[in-house]
Amino acid sequence: MDELDLIAAYARMLAAALVRAGRPVQPLVDEAVAHLLEDAARIARAEGCSEVEAARRAIARFGDVGTVVAAARRNGRALAASVARITSLVLFAVVSWNILTTFLDPSWRPLVEDALWVNFAAAVGLSAVVVDRGLAGGRRAGRLLPPLLVINGLFAAALLIGQLVSDTIQQRSVGHSFLGVAMMAEPMWLLMLVQSIAGLYAHRASRTRDGELALA
Amino acid sequence: MRQGQALKGHLDAMLLASVARGPRHGYAIIEWLAARSDGELTLAAGTLYPALHRLEEEGLVRGSWHEAPGERRRRIYGLTKKGERALAAQKDEWVAFSRVMNAVLGGAHG
Numbered sequence: 001m002d003e004l005d006l007i008a009a010y011a012r013m014l015a016a017a018l019v020r021a022g023r024p025v026q027p028l029v030d031e032a033v034a035h036l037l038e039d040a041a042r043i044a045r046a047e048g049c050s051e052v053e054a055a056r057r058a059i060a061r062f063g064d065v066g067t068v069v070a071a072a073r074r075n076g077r078a079l080a081a082s083v084a085r086i087t088s089l090v091l092f093a094v095v096s097w098n099i100l101t102t103f104l105d106p107s108w109r110p111l112v113e114d115a116l117w118v119n120f121a122a123a124v125g126l127s128a129v130v131v132d133r134g135l136a137g138g139r140r141a142g143r144l145l146p147p148l149l150v151i152n153g154l155f156a157a158a159l160l161i162g163q164l165v166s167d168t169i170q171q172r173s174v175g176h177s178f179l180g181v182a183m184m185a186e187p188m189w190l191l192m193l194v195q196s197i198a199g200l201y202a203h204r205a206s207r208t209r210d211g212e213l214a215l216a
Numbered sequence: 217m218r219q220g221q222a223l224k225g226h227l228d229a230m231l232l233a234s235v236a237r238g239p240r241h242g243y244a245i246i247e248w249l250a251a252r253s254d255g256e257l258t259l260a261a262g263t264l265y266p267a268l269h270r271l272e273e274e275g276l277v278r279g280s281w282h283e284a285p286g287e288r289r290r291r292i293y294g295l296t297k298k299g300e301r302a303l304a305a306q307k308d309e310w311v312a313f314s315r316v317m318n319a320v321l322g323g324a325h326g
Contacts, residue, residue, distance in 0.1 A: 142305065
């Protein structure tokens with residue numbers, strides 16, 4: 001077995017462990033192999049040991065497969081931040097599409113309700129920007145983020161509860177189950193609620209992650 | 217143990233800082249951190265690369281493969297605009313935090 005075999009065997013173990021962990025395989029394995037080849041060559045040059053021994057030391061220095069996979073696991077904060085960002089964009093797309101299709105309708109006539117929808121689209125778009133900047137560490141957006149998401153979440157929860165209560169009263173009278181009624185809930189309010197919860201979780205995790213102290 | 221404590225919560229900021237003055241590959245990042253810390257920080261490559269990939273997923277760094285003649289193939293990482301903003305925010309937080317800690321610990325014998 002030469003040094004390339006040793007590194008290839010490590011790469012295979014790493015790839016299998018990443019697959020089991022549900023993480024992308026090739027980018028990390030390619031980079032690990034490139035690093036190990038370079039490190040082994042440097043160790044062999046610096047210490048004058050055999051290439052096989054240098055590869056063994058390079059692999060030991062790189063870290064065991066379990067440690068690498070643990071570091072590659074997606075943490076809750078990153079996942080929540082992605083959910084908050086994606087729901088923000090989906091919400092903006094849904095609201096914009098509703099407005100666009102309304103305005104393109106040949107029978108459209110200006111209504112007060114349409115102005116409210118345009119305002120709502122602007123608010124949703126602004127929220128998407130604040131969520132993106134705030135979760136990326138922007139200072140101003142970071143300060144705006146918690147109150148914005150709390151208001152957003154309370155608004156969505158109130159609308160959802162109001163809708164569920166009124167739908168339940170109407171639908172139960174014609175024999176629908178509560179689950180059936182709940183499934184009819186407006187997806188937009190649900191998305192807003194998910195956006196708020198995920199965004200707040202990601203923001204809080206970024207402040208307290210790894211034991212950081214919150215400053216007054 | 218000391219390294220583990222030093223790295224705790226600050227790995228992202230250190231990685232962003234390491235590519236702030238120009239793009240670097242993983243090996244160079246490890247060497248830069250060791251040199252800047254007088255050898256106190258020896259980051260394991262197995263921790264570094266997953267962290268760099270996570271930062272890339274978050275849009276804070278951008279990586280691309282390079283192969284110079286006579287050299288091995290390497291992935292070079294550079295800071296994005298979003299990464300610059302995140303680094304500035306983390307620096308501010310660190311300055312505020314260290315000011316508080318200095319004030320508290322500095323008065324410990326007083």
